[in-house]
Amino acid sequence: MSTRGTAAPADQLTVRRSNLSLVLQHLRDAGPRSRARIASDTGLNKATVSSLVAELIDRGLVSEGEVQRIGSVGRPGLSVELAGGTVVGVGVEVNADFVDVTALDLTHSVVLSARTPADMRALGEERALGLLVRCLREAFDALAGRGCTVVGTTVAVPALVDSRAGRVAVAPNLGWTDTPLADRLAVALAGHPVLGGAEPAVTVDNDANLGAIAEHALGVGRDADDLVYLAGEVGVGCGMVVGGTLVRGATGFTGEIGHAPLNPRLERCGCGRVGCWETQVGLGVLLQGCAHGPDDPLLDPAGDIDSRLGLVRDRAAADDERTCETLERVGIALGLGASVLVNIVNPRVLVLGGYFGLLAPLLLPYVVETLTERVVAPDGGGVEVRASELGFAAASRGGAVVALQTVFADPTRVGSPAV
Structure with a gap:
């Protein structure tokens, strides 16, 4: 029997999966819409949209909201919107002095946020990985208690990362080398009830890449398709x-500006090289510069980093000479390195993240002045410097955004349609 002109079942399933993704992504990007408006916006016919929306509701991915009327005539329709609170993506950042876990739902609302201070390098790789697993399991337990389903986990690491293999090539500030992080976490997390019986989808990426994704998706760079994010x-x-696209480079190792040789004093960096930019502007340099001796609470790795930076702000407000001199020195060096990036990339927005953002009022005058002096293009190339509002949670939030992409790309990963 000829099947010419008739789509094979596999093709029909592929088309439907693609259309489910189209509708779900449209609701994410455009906000609540009536079925008629979705059909008009996407070019799908109304009957198809009604069927797709019904399936997305059955899968728990969208819900019906308020009545909407299009124009002045015709029957009003119920709006359709992303369902919040149950389907979540998890992002976790592993850094030198903390583990930060964030869970976002489909609306990008925060469902869970937890940070654990720890000296991750001093723990050594095995104990640090044990702590990471414990933090994730505690988060999974809490999410399971709220009736959530985790669709994926993305780990942010300050490292050269082979994201396709889920492997940390080298993380100088953690002391990790050639670590198969995704595989190890997948084994450790397998079977948790919050995963709904699915295999744990674990991916790994560089922390600054994920911070940039977060700023572009839900931070101060939402209105800019050309931005540079600096993680301090x-x-x-x-x-x-x-x-609008993250730049990864030929082998995925872009963004290592912290190891650019911009320090003329040639001080040794944690990577083993000398003269790296982060020996001028890294968090440890700032805290050491502001500290009054080795017992200063600024230098306590077990102390919450937000509290320690609050102490820096307090000392600056009190005109503490050592603190003010350090902030000026770091701010000028930050502007110098940023000017290199602005000259190369010509972004519309430069986002200061991590501690750079949290101390932005104290650093910005020096950064902007140095950019004005060093950027070749008129008016600084039109760049606008903005302080991140996500703080040290940017990378974990970016990880959660990435984890959720699996559902937006293929909604059939979650639930099942009503029979």
Whole structure:
């Protein structure tokens, strides 16, 4: 029997999966819409949209909201919107002095946020991985108690990362080398009830890349398709979005601006090289510069980083000479390195993240002045410097955004349609 002109079942399933994804992504990007408006916006016919929406409701991915009327005539329709609170993606950042876990639902609302201070390098790789697993299991337990389903977990690491293999190539500030992180976490997390019986989808990426994704998706860079994100932590990372797309480079190792040789004093960096930019602007440099002796609470790795930075702000407000001199020195060096990026990339927005963002009022005058002096293009190339509002949670939130992409790409991963 000829099947010419008739789509094979596999093709029909592929088309439907693609259309489910189209509708779900449209609701994410455009907000609540009536079925008629979705059909008009996407070019799908109304009957198809009604069927797709019904399936997405059955899968727990969308819900019906308020009545909407299009124009002045015709019957009003119920709006359709993303369902919040139950389907979540988890992002976790592993950094030198903390583990930060964030869970976002489909609306990108925060369902869970938890940070655990720890000296991750001092723990050594095995104990640090044990702590990471414990933090994730505690988060999974809490999410399961709220009736959530985790669709994926993305881990942010300050490292050169082979994201396709889920492997940390080298993380100087953690002391990790050639670590198969995704595989190890997948084994450790397998079978948790919050996963709904699915295999744990674990991915790994560079922390600055994920910070840039977070700023572009839900932070201060939402209106800019060309942005540079600078992450100020123990190390210094850079994520670049050009034309709305994250720049990864030929082998995925872009953004290592912290190891650019910009320090003329040639001080030794945690990576083993000398003269790296992060020896001028890394978090440890700032805290050491502001501290009054080795017992200063600024230097306590077990202390919450937000509290320690609050102490820096307090000392600056009190005109503490050592603190003010350090902030000026770091701010000028930050502007110098940022000017290199602005000259190369010409972004519309430069986002200061991590501690750079939290101390932005104290650093910005020096950064902007140095950019004005060093950027070749008129008016600084039109770049606008903005302080991140996500703080040290940017990378974990970016990880959660990435984890949720699996559902937006294929909604059939979650639940099942009513029979």
